[in-house]
Amino acid sequence: MLQTKGVALEVRLSAYIDGELGEAEKTELDALLASDEDARALLDKLKAGSAFGNGAFEDFLHDPVPLALVRQIKQGSGISPKSERVATANLPKRSAHIWPRIVAASTVLLLLGGVAGFILGSATNIAEPTRMANERSWLDEIAEYHHVYSRQREHLVEVPAAQGEKIETWLASSVGVTFRIPTLDGKGLTFEGARLLVVDGNPVAQLVYRDREGEIVAICFRKQAAAPPSGDFIETIRGDLGFVSWQRNGASFVIVGPSSNPALQDLAETAAAAI
Template sequence: MTDYTDKLSAFLDGELPEAEAREIEKALADDPALQAELEALKAADVVAQEEFAAILDEPVPLELAATIRNAPSGQRAANETGTPSVFNWLSTIAALVVLAIGGGAGYFTGLSQGQQIAAAPGWLADIADYHRVYAGQGRHLVEVPAAEADHIRTWLTKSVGAEVRIPDLTTHGLTFQGARLLVAAGKPVSQLMYTDAEKRVIALCLIQSDAPRDGFQEKNIGAFDMVSWGARNANFVIIGDEDRDDLTLIARSAADQA
């Protein structure tokens, strides 16, 4: 009996010559074991794609984002229609992987160890979306103003299920403006809003977590930089414009008080 095992992957990817593909199709119709092997390959392919998609959904570390931003633009080869070829798209992906391994290997190591920043995945991306909207609101920046600080603490603590404190960040030139209640990754999140002398907005967000993360971690999502950490029964993140160089210092001050 012919062993088609080595050809099944190519068959699944549509890479076999027509005659060989028809031969395998005929063999599959008569061989349940070969059918099972093909189904196993399909399942493995789905898992691999889902895992890769999950990596792409992860926020990009600041160091890696900076490496990519500062990398020289490559030349894109085009096919006869002027459209970048599949090979060049694959080359681009491969280059990003190389950058990730060289400039941010710890990021992928962390992923392989199953590290999570929040109680539920995706909360930082949600926070970035909220910040993109609310940071430009000006007059409507907050739901409850800073003058009602006692109410803010009581309201948000009850809402998110973890104690909310309001750090004094005036040593960093930041003025507390008030708060909002958000929903990120399906959970309530407190958002404390601060502004600097140039009216740029810094937000401190908290999400309840039964397994708060250790240490500080820097991330970049879109136009924003973030520094996240965990304490007590919560995870925190400071978010601001990506051109700020003081977010880590602000985060550490907030962590000492929050």
């Protein structure tokens, strides 16, 4: 059992919540909680913080993993397993339990203090979560299409690369986005042709390329008048697929390929400049 006398009350109450105190200290804190309203309020906030932290961590585990992080993990962090084990072994066991709880509780206090501001400003913040939800749906559907079509041998595309002018005219009129087919031979990609997809009932153009290893990389785009102009390239991942998306001139673009491909960001920037 832990001995927490002389440390901050938050730490003592955290150990109290975990049931890690000796009987004498538990009895002492029971008496304090029975007589001190502030101590009871702090205990309630720590409990709420723990629940909030657990829920936030669970949500984090289900969030899309940034492509840059996946690449860093695959390429190695430079920390040896041995030094990692030593660092873990030297970390006080109790601190690993206590401090995340205190941080979570502090977050709850901050959130409670900002409730009024959130309510007053919620009308202007609704659009951003909605846009993010739409973006997730758009990328998820592109991922499903890519998994199906990238496995095709004889019918990889609807219109072959040899009919480049026809592709540009056909897709521009179908999707409502004027574009040029990017030439990416210098980046190791050979243009194979194009397809017309449908996402949320709206047409989406897909330009299909093959890299030197035979993997399929595609550029997809759709008209989206509500898309804010931005020069940002946003990296994300869905399973074994990596995405880099951007917006420009009332249209949304995304390049999709294997998540192991370290050149997707560079390919997106090159395609954005040429398309």
